[in-house]
Amino acid sequence: DAKTTQPPSMDCAEGRAANLPCNHSTISGNEYVYWYRQIHSQGPQYIIHGLKNNETNEMASLIITEDRKSSTLILPHATLRDTAVYYCIADGGSNYKLTFGKGTLLTVNP
């Protein structure tokens, strides 16, 4: 699986958009970009995934650069409950494991 690089921490004001970057410059053509988050003491939660195109669901938007070397997860209106560690993972689905890095601790402030 491609290695990903994320900032260790970020802050965001409540109600503002949170933009979480991820670098995956060695991603291969069949690897998806996944975003998960882990709210304190809970199991990781799937947020969104994409291959080439930008994606949006009820939780977030995912913007993938044209060369696929980086992506940005956007939480359009962050709330206090969005405070969590966010993991960006590049995975092709065939390794029988999802490898987590250290992620980005997003703190949403009132």
Next chain:
Amino acid sequence: DTAVSQTPKYLVTQMGNDKSIKCEQNLGHDTMYWYKQDSKKFLKIMFSYNNKELIINETVPNRFSPKSPDKAHLNLHINSLELGDSAVYFCASSQVWQPPYGYTFGSGTRLTVV
């Protein structure tokens, strides 16, 4: 209906004891996993099972023995518990070879060895 359920949620036990954690998924997925998250919060894969067959064993001590009686269940038995086994253990499931390969995690079992 919880998609991936683990029991118990908390487990406190003495060193040297043997304990089991159970996991069940009702998503029809063909692959199940055990992850360990230690005090440093790093999530590490321990085992993965595909259709009841062990696929990955990430250099886990053989005191840890997973068992998958069927595709929907993956249990973890731990013998001779040590202080270093204290961690949160997460079960997960996914459907391999079928995009989008998303994983669903359970809520975790917090194991404390005293």
